[in-house]
Amino acid sequence: MEALDRQFNATDPFNADRSGRLRWVDGELTINFGKKKGERVKDLVTTDPGYLKWILRGDFVWQRQRVIAEYQGDVHRIDRKTWQDGFIRRRLAEDNGWAMVEFTARDIFAKTPQRELVATLSRLLGSRPRPGA
16 A cells, blocks of 8 residues: 555655655754744744644644644634644644644534534544444
C-alpha cells in the first residue's frame, strides 16, 4: 500500500505533511502557510506558542484514536479569516491522520442529528452507541 501511495500521491520530499503546510527547510521544520510562513516551529514554541496551539486545537480531542470533534458555533463565522482558519486546521489534522468531526447546536439538541453524531463518534472511537441513545 505504501508503494502505491507513493506512486499515485507523489509529494515534495521537503514537505512534512501531505499538503505541504509544514515543510523542512535547511533541516528545520517550518510553517509553510499564512502569516507565519517561513518561521521555524522550534522558534514558535517559545515566541508564539499560541499559534501552535491554534493549529492543534480542537474542542474535544482523543489522542489515542486521533479524533478531534469541534463545535461550529457563530464564533466561526465572525469574519472571513476565522472561517478560513477552520479549514486550514481541518486540513492539517486530516493530512496528519486525524479524523475531524464538526457539529452544531442542532446536532446536540435535535434527537435525530444527536443520534447521528453519537454514532459517528462511537464508530471513530471504537465503541458502540448505547442502546436507545
